[in-house]
Amino acid sequence: MYIKDASLLIAAMNRFLAYIQDEDKRAMMKKLIDAAFYIEGKSKISSEAAKGIYGEILKGSTSQFEKYAACAFSYYMQYGLKLEERQERKVEFFDIGNIVHTALEIYTKRLLKSGKKWQDLDEEQQKQNAEQCIEEAVEGYKNGLLHDTKRDEYMIIRLKKLMNRTVWAITEQMKLGKFDTVTSELSFDVVENDDNVMHLIGKVDRIDIMKENDKSYVKIIDYKTGKKQLSLSDMYYGLQMQLVIYLEAAKNHAEKEAGRKMIIPAGVFYYNIDDPLLEGKIDPDKLPDNILKQLRMEGLVNEDDPVLPSIDSNFLTESGELPVKTKSIVAPFETDKDGNLKKNSATVQTKQFEDIIRYTRKNISRMSGEIMNGTTEVNPYKKADSTRKTACDYCAYKDVCRFDVRIPGNVYRSLKKLSDDDVLNLICPKEDEE
Numbered sequence: 001m002y003i004k005d006a007s008l009l010i011a012a013m014n015r016f017l018a019y020i021q022d023e024d025k026r027a028m029m030k031k032l033i034d035a036a037f038y039i040e041g042k043s044k045i046s047s048e049a050a051k052g053i054y055g056e057i058l059k060g061s062t063s064q065f066e067k068y069a070a071c072a073f074s075y076y077m078q079y080g081l082k083l084e085e086r087q088e089r090k091v092e093f094f095d096i097g098n099i100v101h102t103a104l105e106i107y108t109k110r111l112l113k114s115g116k117k118w119q120d121l122d123e124e125q126q127k128q129n130a131e132q133c134i135e136e137a138v139e140g141y142k143n144g145l146l147h148d149t150k151r152d153e154y155m156i157i158r159l160k161k162l163m164n165r166t167v168w169a170i171t172e173q174m175k176l177g178k179f180d181t182v183t184s185e186l187s188f189d190v191v192e193n194d195d196n197v198m199h200l201i202g203k204v205d206r207i208d209i210m211k212e213n214d215k216s217y218v219k220i221i222d223y224k225t226g227k228k229q230l231s232l233s234d235m236y237y238g239l240q241m242q243l244v245i246y247l248e249a250a251k252n253h254a255e256k257e258a259g260r261k262m263i264i265p266a267g268v269f270y271y272n273i274d275d276p277l278l279e280g281k282i283d284p285d286k287l288p289d290n291i292l293k294q295l296r297m298e299g300l301v302n303e304d305d306p307v308l309p310s311i312d313s314n315f316l317t318e319s320g321e322l323p324v325k326t327k328s329i330v331a332p333f334e335t336d337k338d339g340n341l342k343k344n345s346a347t348v349q350t351k352q353f354e355d356i357i358r359y360t361r362k363n364i365s366r367m368s369g370e371i372m373n374g375t376t377e378v379n380p381y382k383k384a385d386s387t388r389k390t391a392c393d394y395c396a397y398k399d400v401c402r403f404d405v406r407i408p409g410n411v412y413r414s415l416k417k418l419s420d421d422d423v424l425n426l427i428c429p430k431e432d433e434e
């Protein structure tokens with residue numbers, strides 16, 4: 001540092017020495033010096049303290065472990081110390097999602113109870129049932145939160161419209177496939193017991209099964225509000241493990257139900273709850289397909305026979321080959337002019353699905369070991385891609401963690417975006433490695 005006027009430096013040093021020698025000011029000076037030369041270290045609690053906080057057995061959902069994968073300190077704040085933001089009594093965006101979610105659960109359970117399939121109800125019956133389910137869901141939501149004002153009344157009308165669209169779209173998707181819904185809101189509690197004991201808990205929104213000969217094909221669907229996509233790169237880093245774990249729970253459930261039948265993973269999907277607006281002039285005959293295209297599920301599909309045509313009958317051909325230049329309106333796959341799956345199709349083979357499940361289970365087991373060892377490190381990720389997304393973007397603990405890249409020792413964990421092929425190469429052992 002170049003100081004133009006040495007007298008200023010001398011004056012500052014004299015002031016500093018005077019403060020240090022002053023009994024009353026010494027403590028404050030020490031704090032200032034510590035702050036100026038503070039270096040963030042790896043924070044940790046003892047494994048005894050971790051046991052005191054989490055108990056002998058760590059119990060958590062996949063989204064809790066995703067939080068840990070994003071930043072260990074934010075996990076510790078939320079699930080260790082249980083620090084929560086103050087809840088306000090107003091209807092938020094996520095309330096809309098929660099209500100439609102509950103209404104869908106009621107709708108599906110009613111279908112299952114009456115032994116009906118989605119496609120057994122015509123559009124009028126769908127609408128009638130969907131609206132009743134919204135009324136029931138609203139009634140039970142946060143002690144009738146949505147009954148106070150004219151705005152709430154309008155909100156209920158919007159909710160019914162959204163629910164009608166959702167039930168219609170799911171019914172159309174089911175009509176195009178050969179799967180049937182067998183369970184709604186399946187709760188699971190898996191006990192993991194290698195080196196550390198833990199309970200992995202969760203609830204699968206919907207499980208669909210197709211039985212063929214001695215095999216059962218299983219797919220799971222998670223309802224989301226907003227646009228959620230599955231990224232294998234995020235799955236690799238532990239930021240998106242939910243669908244994979246849900247698939248495993250669904251497979252276990254199907255195994256118990258189906259006895260000795262072979263259970264094959266068919267796909268994991270997000271259904272993004274929405275009522276899309278279509279722009280421009282659209283031929284009325286093409287309107288339903290255009291809406292379905294907008295509501296196409298995201299996720300990962302098993303490309304091995306006979307899954308694709310069983311999910312979308314537009315892929316069923318007499319020759320048994322895939323059709324040319326066809327894009328599914330149900331799930332994320334499409335073919336090129338030669339009938340090959342296009343690169344942007346989100347598909348894997350059966351064995352790769354199994355490897356993904358195995359890898360994710362291992363990842364969660366590693367994290368639970370670290371948590372029980374007392375890791376509470378401030379270690380947020382930052383994506384090294386065009387999004388530059390970080391774990392801190394919407395974190396409620398910004399004021400507590402003191403993470404600031406200007407302070408030495410505070411650095412983001414940089415996560416390089418991996419292609420699907422990179423991820424599969426990393427986690428799927430080659431035949432001779434097994």
Ligand code: SF4
Binds near residue numbers: 403
């Ligand atoms: S703000 Fe960032 S560093 Fe701080 S707790 Fe949240 S995720 Fe971690």
